[in-house]
Amino acid sequence: xxxxxxxxxxxxxxxxxxxxxxxxxxxxxxxxxxxxxxxxxxxxxxxxxxxxxxxxxxxxxxxxxxxxxxxxxxxxxxxxxxxxxxxxxxxxxxxxxxxxxxxxxxxxxxxxxxxxxxxxxxxxxxxxxxxxxxxxxxxxxxxxxxxxxxxxxxxxxxxxxxxxxxxxxxxxxxxxxxxxxxxxxxxxxxxxxxxxxxxxxxxxxxxxxxxxxxxxxxxxxxxxxxxxxxxxxxxxxxxxxxxxxxxxxxxxxxxxxxxxxxxxxxxxxxxxxxxxxxxxxxxxxxxxxxxxxxxxxxxxxxxxxxxxxxxxxxxxxxxxxxxxxxxxxxxxxxxxxxxxxxxxxxxxxxxxxxxxxxxxxxxxxx
Amino acid sequence: xxxxxxxxxxxxxxxxxxxxxxxxxxxxxxxxxxxxxxxxxxxxxxxxxxxxxxxxxxxxxxxxxxxxxxxxxxxxxxxxxxxxxxxxxxxxxxxxxxxxxxxxxxxxxxxxxxxxxxxxxxxxxxxxxxxxxxxxxxxxxxxxxxxxxxxxxxxxxxxxxxxxxxxxxxxxxxxxxxxxxxxxxxxxxxxxxxxxxxxxxxxxxxxxxxxxxxxxxxxxxxxxxxxxxxxxxxxxxxxxxxxxxxxxxxxxxxxxxxxxxxxxxxxxxxxxxxxxxxxxxxxxxxxxxxxxxxxxxxxxxxxxxxxxxxxxxxxxxxxxxxxxxxxxxxxxxxxxxxxxxxxxxxxxxxxxxxxxxxxxxxxxxx
Numbered sequence: 179x180x181x182x183x184x185x186x187x188x189x190x191x192x193x194x195x196x197x198x199x200x201x202x203x204x205x206x207x208x209x210x211x212x213x214x215x216x217x218x219x220x221x222x223x224x225x226x227x228x229x230x231x232x233x234x235x236x237x238x239x240x241x242x243x244x245x246x247x248x249x250x251x252x253x254x255x256x257x258x259x260x261x262x263x264x265x266x267x268x269x270x271x272x273x274x275x276x277x278x279x280x281x282x283x284x285x286x287x288x289x290x291x292x293x294x295x296x297x298x299x300x301x302x303x304x305x306x307x308x309x310x311x312x313x314x315x316x317x318x319x320x321x322x323x324x325x326x327x328x329x330x331x332x333x334x335x336x337x338x339x340x341x342x343x344x345x346x347x348x349x350x351x352x353x354x355x356x357x358x359x360x361x362x363x364x365x366x367x368x369x370x371x372x373x374x375x376x377x378x379x380x381x382x383x384x385x386x387x388x389x390x391x392x393x394x395x396x397x398x399x400x401x402x403x404x405x406x407x408x409x410x411x412x413x414x415x416x417x418x419x420x421x422x423x424x425x426x427x428x429x430x431x432x433x434x435x436x437x438x439x440x441x442x443x444x445x446x447x448x449x450x451x452x453x454x455x456x457x458x459x460x461x462x463x464x465x466x467x468x469x470x471x472x473x474x475x476x477x478x479x480x481x482x483x484x485x486x487x488x489x490x491x492x493x494x495x496x497x498x499x500x501x502x503x504x505x506x507x508x509x510x511x512x513x514x515x516x517x518x519x520x521x522x523x524x525x526x527x528x529x530x531x532x533x534x535x536x537x538x539x540x541x542x543x544x
Numbered sequence: 545x546x547x548x549x550x551x552x553x554x555x556x557x558x559x560x561x562x563x564x565x566x567x568x569x570x571x572x573x574x575x576x577x578x579x580x581x582x583x584x585x586x587x588x589x590x591x592x593x594x595x596x597x598x599x600x601x602x603x604x605x606x607x608x609x610x611x612x613x614x615x616x617x618x619x620x621x622x623x624x625x626x627x628x629x630x631x632x633x634x635x636x637x638x639x640x641x642x643x644x645x646x647x648x649x650x651x652x653x654x655x656x657x658x659x660x661x662x663x664x665x666x667x668x669x670x671x672x673x674x675x676x677x678x679x680x681x682x683x684x685x686x687x688x689x690x691x692x693x694x695x696x697x698x699x700x701x702x703x704x705x706x707x708x709x710x711x712x713x714x715x716x717x718x719x720x721x722x723x724x725x726x727x728x729x730x731x732x733x734x735x736x737x738x739x740x741x742x743x744x745x746x747x748x749x750x751x752x753x754x755x756x757x758x759x760x761x762x763x764x765x766x767x768x769x770x771x772x773x774x775x776x777x778x779x780x781x782x783x784x785x786x787x788x789x790x791x792x793x794x795x796x797x798x799x800x801x802x803x804x805x806x807x808x809x810x811x812x813x814x815x816x817x818x819x820x821x822x823x824x825x826x827x828x829x830x831x832x833x834x835x836x837x838x839x840x841x842x843x844x845x846x847x848x849x850x851x852x853x854x855x856x857x858x859x860x861x862x863x864x865x866x867x868x869x870x871x872x873x874x875x876x877x878x879x880x881x882x883x884x885x886x887x888x889x890x891x892x893x894x895x896x897x898x899x900x901x902x903x904x905x906x907x908x909x910x
Contacts, residue, residue: 179908180907181907369743369747375811377878378745378746378764380771381735384770385878398744399746404749404778405746405778407774408774408778410777410904410907411776411901443714444714444742444748445714445742508747513747513751538777539901541545541546542545542898542901
């Protein structure tokens with residue numbers, strides 16, 4: 179296959195795979211696509227180890243790293259050394275009590291030794307050291323979510339010969355990203371897992387393609403070859419996938435979430451602010467319901483919400499309270515019903531894509 | 545173009561156009577597609593006149609009628625003669641006061657002479673006489689929204705040589721519809737205007753195509769030729785369009801709504817129960833906001849909500865309170881930015897569709 183995107187990265191297949199799991203990233207790149215490691219949960223030291231591992235297992239194929247530098251969040255103007263303390267002070271006691279009460283009602287055990295580890299996530303201060311680590315590795319792509327990356331980061335990446343992508347959920351976002359020099363726009367529809375906008379992939383992609391000159395990847399709802407063909411029919415020059423990789427053999431997705439995703443239908447997700455403070459599509463469960471209930475104190479703005487809940491989510495993960503296990507997932511989890519190796523999923527995507535294109539040709543010929 | 549759907553109806557283009565406007569219906573059918581008249585707002589006598597007009601203006605081309613027989617609603621077990629009175633009694637005074645207060649705050653004039661006309665809509669009792677009228681005309685298709693049509697209605701249509709379609713927003717709905725004998729499933733994604741589910745078109749269509757043996761039309765988010773190509777890539781054998789026709793030259797859409805739709809972006813709609821009691825995608829405005837506000841009494845179940853608000857909506861339509869003008873519209877209103885005749889829109893769809901298919905062919909060839 180050949181588009182501006184396959185040319186830009188020297189890849190066989192314009193299939194991008196976002197994953198927090200290094201095994202998935204390396205396997206997708208080895209299979210001819212482009213694995214992209216989500217750096218969010220890693221300290222700079224951990225990220226260094228993950229990328230070293232990928233370098234050793236990717237057979238010289240290109241791969242990418244995804245960071246999160248939100249364009250706006252609480253405390254963006256605080257000095258880095260004050261950031262955690264000041265933000266902690268902004269979390270109301272009532273919210274802490276609500277979370278603790280919810281956990282106790284579901285029999286989740288008390289906080290443990292690592293409770294002190296506050297995962298800030300989603301701030302410029304946490305993402306910049308990740309960028310520095312990433313650029314010491316032979317990455318081909320630096321991707322950013324939640325707004326256009328800072329212009330100086332784009333320039334830095336370009337000086338390292340690294341292309342920059344950014345996720346957009348409206349045509350206006352896409353235009354802002356191109357203004358700061360982004361090379362590829364990932365236009366992501368509301369059906370996507372994780373942070374997501376309101377416009378569907380079907381409606382969004384043509385508008386973004388018409389708005390910008392750089393190549394566009396279709397994201398949100400891409401889980402099989404027909405969906406890939408649809409994304410390309412809309413004008414995209416490649417696809418960006420995520421939830422598809424949560425249930426592959428190589429994925430280190432927590433067992434509780436993996437089991438739920440395998441059995442879930444496409445109606446079992448919900449857009450909720452209960453994870454990070456910005457709307458994200460999550461598995462719908464008693465956690466997301468609790469934040470919508472009449473006695474909910476409401477969610478806090480980014481990054482306060484995740485600071486509030488990150489320890490709770492760790493404790494839930496270690497408990498039997500599967501009904502509270504929050505996990506970002508897109509609507510395509512309705513079609514991910516079996517565990518397969520990455521290579522087989524990639525092959526299936528291409529095979530079904532080619533079938534779809536041939537079928538389409540037949541409709542107009544006859 | 546040739547699919548099982550073009551064969552079934554003897555049409556050139558597998559493009560179905562839902563509209564409440566007879567001029568649009570006739571023009572689409574004359575242009576080689578299939579116009580489908582939404583019967584909901586018409587009394588049986590009015591519907592008879594509309595269909596007579598279409599018969600005289602459609603040049604013998606096939607067209608369809610869409611009725612609404614919801615599978616479930618309040619009062620489904622009441623005797624027809626008691627229905628209106630009993631349902632009226634179920635509307636709480638607090639809800640009536642909320643609506644009246646909202647209108648007064650926006651300077652909408654008092655109720656006028658035709659306030660007595662209660663539009664039940666959305667009940668079996670109102671839809672059956674419409675079906676009887678429709679079957680006296682040379683219609684090719686009877687479509688039903690909000691659940692599988694009653695089996696006896698499907699049989700009746702078939703005895704008249706009329707094919708039956710039904711709208712589905714989940715694979716499970718589609719299976720139920722095929723069980724009662726539906727000939728075509730319209731799989732409709734959440735981005736569609738009017739009553740709509742949660743799953744996006746991109747995610748829904750392949751699941752419905754895999755679940756049923758009958759042909760599937762893709763609905764929701766289809767407003768240009770690339771979107772049509774995407775729908776067909778997903779496995780649909782035709783497309784079902786709606787919002788696309790609200791702004792054509794022939795459409796009798798109220799001027800207030802037409803103006804807003806022309807300038808709207810794809811973010812200016814919202815799924816709301818404030819129109820009929822079931823979730824429907826509407827233009828987002830102060831009306832939909834008011835029902836979500838802290839002082840909202842909450843919406844009533846179908847058909848009570850529309851009984852509660854139908855007179856208010858008529859009064860708003862006659863007022864200058866454009867900010868309250870409720871109107872069902874899908875996310876593609878972000879791309880309907882100019883007024884064109886039906887024929888030109890149809891030609892544009894096909895031209896862009898063919899371009900998209902050719903572009904797709906080029907990607908795999910090279």
